[in-house]
Amino acid sequence: MVRWLFTAYGSATVTSNASGDFKLSIPDAYGGPYDYIRLPKGFKAKIWAKRLTGTAAFRLIVRLVPDVVSAPTSTVDIDSEYLASPGTLELEKRRPVVVVAKTGSEAIKFSYDNTGAGSIAFSADIELTDEEE
């Protein structure tokens, strides 16, 4: 069984009521930042923990891109968290958000909306695994 646990990080400087996608930095990946993380076929992504921080409020949205090859702009929202005021919100030791790659064209991305004006950032601990259950 393969398990790869890594952290993805993104930050942005935003104005009020902005929305957009976080650009991702990943320690195990060279260069970047990356718009999304594509999942190998048969793998599942488990998002175990999320940390939101900012000088402004914002909503973090986890999005599935079902076919990043043919329709990269078509997404499905699968999870969200809201940082209601400046500060830090840590969401750990929860049951993970799970995405299964059935074709190998699936990807996950992280977006923000409903922002105040300021600097916002998040990080997420993501596991890619081919485990059965």
Next chain:
Amino acid sequence: MSVVDKFGLVAENNYLTIYIPATQSALVFRVVARANRGFEVFDYGPLPIRSGESVALFGGGTASVPADGVLPAMGITGDLRFPAIPGTPLENVRDRSDIWYLDKDDRDRLFHVKVHIYPPVIRALVRIPTNVTQHRFQRDRVPLGVESPLGFSRGLLETVHIPYLIYGYRFANDTNLDLRTFVKFVFAEYVVEIPRKPELIFDVLTRRVPSHWLTMPIASLEPAIQSALRDVYGFREHRWGFRLYRADERDRAIREYEEVLKALKA
């Protein structure tokens, strides 16, 4: 009682059986000693791919390696060998371009190597000999590679390096990330001998005597493999190892094993 230790490596005075599908025969070794007992783990470093080298891509085309040891997104390496790390005593190995290569006079040595690749999503396979496709589906109809839908593993390879044979390791990255790679070897340098009693070989091959079995990805008996089996151990045409027999074919098997053993080098 297990014949392997906590690393999955064969403990001293146990047997290692290397099965070669192409010959439907096996090589049987007794592990006399472990030359690297106590230092089985070798943190090698990044994959031996250099900045600026070109790798093939899933879907066609090529990409340039952006930095040493980085496997580009959707990139597929050619057959790699693991060279000695420059500036270290490893430069004194027999072949600096391949730390696992042993020559034909090294018949008393075998490297049992587990290659752990990080990140473990990286696809991997080993080709014996290098540049020869040995993974197949439905006989020879479908040759398989690290770029195929099947025919590879991820994150871990286990093999035994037969002396006088060059192995080729291939890797592929089917994510959109340029991955920084790392390789850790868990290995044993065995001092080995081939048992000289045909009855014992029969008992090992009929699993009456415990042994660690490893099936090599060898579907075709290439000339380089024949050469290694002949020049290293003395195996001959049609006797490229010890054939498997049913338990009720003991007499026939032992007669054949006696003939094979007579031809082997001391």
